[in-house]
Amino acid sequence: MSLLPWKKSFPKKFSTNTRNKTLPPVVCLFGPTAVGKTDLLEELFGDSAEIISADSMQVYRLLDIGSAKPDPPSLKRIPHHLIDILDYTEQFNTGDFVRLAEECIRGIHNRGKLPVLSGGTAFYFKNLLFGLPPIPPIPAGLRETLNDELSEKGPQALHMQLALVDPETAERLNPADRSRIVRALEVFRGTGQALSTYKTASKPRNDLPCLLLGLERPRAELYERINERVEIMFQQGLYEEVKNLITRGACEDDPGMKGIGYSEFFPFLREGCLTLGDVKARIQKDSRRYAKRQMTFFSSLPGVQWFHPDQTEDVRKVIEVFTTAGS
Structure with a gap:
């Protein structure tokens, strides 16, 4: 009905x-x-x-x-x-x-x-x-570079890199979670700030x-x-x-x-x-x-x-x- x-x-x-x-x-x-x-x-x-x-x-x-x-x-x-x-x-x-x-x-x-x-x-x-979250645009080609590093060094090595620059995000990600680790490093390298610093708004949008x-x-x-x-x-x-x-x-x-x-x-x-x-x-x-x-x-x-x-x-x-x- x-x-x-x-x-x-x-x-x-x-x-x-x-x-x-x-x-x-x-x-x-x-x-x-x-x-x-x-x-x-x-x-x-x-x-x-x-x-x-x-x-x-x-x-x-x-x-x-x-x-x-x-x-x-x-x-x-x-x-x-x-x-x-x-x-x-x-x-x-x-x-x-x-x-x-x-x-x-x-x-x-x-x-x-x-x-x-x-x-x-x-x-x-x-x-x-x-x-x-208001994440600025990421430079083209950065993800491909990180994916090459991932293939060469493995997810554990990239997770350790993430822990140095964004410990909050690294703490909540599984060291084997390749795609999210790459995304977090992409944000840091592309914007100069940790992914964890970009927070969702505290109030619902009005549009x-x-x-x-x-x-x-x-x-x-x-x-x-x-x-x-x-x-x-x-x-x-x-x-x-x-x-x-x-x-x-x-x-x-x-x-x-x-x-x-x-x-x-x-x-x-x-x-x-x-x-x-x-x-x-x-x-x-x-x-x-x-x-x-x-x-x-x-x-x-x-x-x-x-x-x-x-x-x-x-x-x-x-x-x-x-x-x-x-x-």
């Missing part, structure tokens, strides 16, 4: 102002993994909206089961954006997401639809809502009218759903999906292979002393830990209205008030 017969344009109160570049209004629907975002989206929206995926793994082609992408019928019923846009070897950072999401928001609005941002990657939401809707479940209920989801992923062929990716040349250092649901397979394949049951248990455990971190982060965002996913009509009413405000 469609949320409402969508109007040709937003109310004047929310109209895009090309002079100050205010973005059209957006509904943000977020919550931890397996909370029930996809099902609720299908209940709320038909042809009245288009979805912008805020999921750091669903951007990658061929990573379907482990990233819990919506199935093809769901993608056909409601247009989705920022899904299957990159190869798993390519880096996709928060800045990329914010720029593409803003383009999608404008495009969806111009088609007379409601932009709905949905997913579980908390940093994507925060940087869209608060704005990107993006948005409705923040958070989904939550009791912890025991959520953890049960996470465990069940992982079971279903294995039934759907997650192991075969990962094997096929590795046959194609995927390796542990690829950005797409670092996500939960994929990274846990590499010790299994490398060490040979784990069973698929062990891998499944690790994915379940990592997913539960991730869900806890997600809830902590999302709870820190200001102005969120929280709902259980079963409160469909309550959520629908809040969205109707938001989209008709000022009319």
Whole structure:
């Protein structure tokens, strides 16, 4: 069922102002993994909206089961954006997401639809809502130089360099996280300042009218759903999906292979002393830990209205008030 017969344009109160570049209004629907975002989206929206995926793994082609992408019928019923846009070897950072999401928001609005941002990657939401840190442009060619150093010296050596110039960033990065180490050194060499000195704004930006809707479940209920989801992923062929990716040349250092649901397979394949049951248990455990971190982060965002996913009509009413405000 469609949320409402969508109007040709937003109310004047929310109209895009090309002079100050205010973005059209957006509904943000977020919550931890397996909370029930996809099902609720299908209940709320038909042809009245288009979805912008805020999921750091669903951007990658061929990573379907482990990233819990919506199935093809769901993608056909409601247009989705920022899904299957990159190869798993390519880096996709928060800045990329914010720029593409803003383009999608404008495009969806111009088609007379409601932009709905949905997913579980908390940093994507925060940087869209608060704005990107003001990092100056980086000189061309610097990343290529750093990648050459990476190939020659290895990630550990570059991580040690980073620790000398930006200990705060080095502390939070895994010494094997090649792409983020390169990015941090790129910022330092290109701007003369540590990446950690560029902070996200403390207040939400004033050029993006948005409705923040958070989904939550009791912890025991959520953890049960996470465990069940992982079971279903294995039934759907997650192991075969990962094997096929590795046959194609995927390796542990690829950005797409670092996500939960994929990274846990590499010790299994490398060490040979784990069973698929062990891998499944690790994915379940990592997913539960991730869900806890997600809830902590999302709870820190200001102005969120929280709902259980079963409160469909309550959520629908809040969205109707938001989209008709000022009319």
